[in-house]
Amino acid sequence: MTHKLQLKILDPRVGQDIPLPAYGTDGAAGMDLRALLDEPLTIQPGETHLIGTGLAIYIEDPALAATILPRSGLGHKHGIVLGNLVGLIDSDYQGELMVSCWNRGQQAFTIEPGDRIAQLVLLPVVQASFTVVDEFADTQRGAGGFGSTGHN
């Protein structure tokens, strides 16, 4: 079953020349986000550009959030990942979805208007509140971490 999300089109090119985000296959977890650009944008090695999508979503339900993740092909082959590594879209955010594109590679990369630059994944969220305690119940791991179980 799909979840209904409110979406606002902020630029008339979205939904016309630039398709709305959509799942590429029946089993896809992410919907590709497309770059709203007036002209091609070349990102030089090491540079980061904040790129608009021309659309806003309002998730509304605090038990949900969206993440913006890199596309594997762009990241692996061209070094185009996200300047914030992962984008988190709060359920109460109503502004334009923005994608921070970082060229972590060695070669310049050009993004054309409407190119698919990242993907949006809707996820369940559990909000927590704290109970302050003096001691935790013992566990096998305890405070061990950061390689405490060895390398292999």
Ligand SMILES: O=c1ccn([C@H]2C[C@H](O)[C@@H](COP(=O)(O)OP(=O)(O)OP(=O)(O)O)O2)c(=O)[nH]1
């Ligand atoms: O890649 C991203 C990351 C965030 N956002 C929007 C949605 C999110 O709800 C809001 C705030 O994001 P975040 O809390 O990660 O940023 P912040 O630096 O803590 O800003 P703020 O002080 O506005 O919370 O910015 C995007 O459009 N794209």
Ligand SMILES: [Mg+2]
């Ligand atoms: Mg914040």
